[in-house]
Amino acid sequence: MLRAKKKLSLIFLCVIFGIVLIDLCQKSISAVTIYVITPTFYRISQKPDLVRLCNTFKLVDNMHWIVVEDSLVRTALVSRFLNECSVPSTHLNAASPKDRKKYHIKGSNQRNAGIEWLRKHRVSRYHKGVVYFADDDNTYDPRLFNEMRTLNMGATWPVGIVGGSSWEGCITAPDDPNRIIGFWTGYKPFRRFPIDMAAFAINLDLLFIYPNASFDYKHVEQQEGALLSQLGFKSAMDLEPRAEGCSKILVWHTKTYNPSIPLSRPNQPKIADFL
Known part of the structure; x- marks a missing residue:
């Protein structure tokens, strides 16, 4: 009888320990801040696009939105x-080069401004974060941000x-959802980084390990690889594959019709009088 009671006590303690451990792990994961950098520019659909993003980001815990x-x-x-949107945010500005015909790249100066803000305003070196670049007119499933929150270096x-x-x-x-074997892409499929800007996120630490990493105006339609190669990725x-072994689509590269x-x-x- 005494042995049975000891076994039950041991089982009870193990269960309690397991619950506490799971709770600590969940708190550790949720403590990771998602930093979303969004370039934006004025057009008649700018505000509705931003409202749509705000409504999505409200559903994500521990996010900081950097709008440039x-x-x-x-x-x-x-x-x-941004004052009306309840998502914690930072408002920046950075103008693009004047010669738009010469530079066929959009958003580089704005993304770089967001990166530099992060480098200057990190709470401490122990603060854990993930950096994601979100266009203002894309469509995001809130689950995407939980997918990236657990990344190691990049996902x-x-x-x-x-x-x-x-x-x-x-x-x-097919037998290992954690191992990437290739990429499906139509544009220059043999690039080292055949991915879209919406298709990856990085560990905040990398911006400090590689303090000079940034976007540029040289690599046309290859800005993703230009940055990732500077951050140590070959x-x-x-x-790291996410979205259930790359089997789910949680972000869409949508474009708002310009009426x-x-x-x-x-x-x-x-219309500006109503904004």
């Missing part, structure tokens, strides 16, 4: 919007509606 305007100054429109997943295809991204081994095969607006009536208030 392609502008010489921070605009009142975006400032008011990748498929993206829908990209590169003239219904999807592009990583492919894992190819996209080094990234053709007819001339307004003389006395009609401008």
Whole structure:
């Protein structure tokens, strides 16, 4: 009888220990901050696009949204919007090069501004974070951010509606969902990094291990690889597969239609008055 009681006590203690351990692990994972860097520029659909993102990001725990305007100054429109959005955020601005015909790359200055802000404002070297670059008109399933929260150095997943295809991204081994064996892509499939900007996230530590890593205006349509190669990755095969072994699409490279607006009536208030 005494032995039975001791066994029951031991089992009870093991169960309690297991519950505490699981709780600690969950708290450790949730303590990782997701830093989302979003370049944005003015057009009539800018605010609705940002509202859509805000509604998604509200569903994600421990996120910090860095919104960087392609502008010489921070605009009142975006400032008011971020004040109304309950997601913790930082508002920056960085203008793109004036010669748009010479530079066929968008968002590099804005993403670099976000990266530099992170380098200057890290809470401590023990603070854990993940960095993700999110366009302001893409569509994101909130589950994507939990997928990236547990990455080691860098992770990748498929993206829908990209590169003239219904999807592009990583492919894992049939018998091992944790091993990438290739990438499905239409544009230059033999690139070392055949992935979209929405298809990867990195450990915040890498921005400090490689303090000069940044985007540029030289590698047209290869900005992803330009950055990742500076962060110590030899190819996209080094990234960790996520989204159930690259079997789920949790982000779509959508584009908001830019409507053709007819001339307004003389006395009609401008849409900016409502923003």
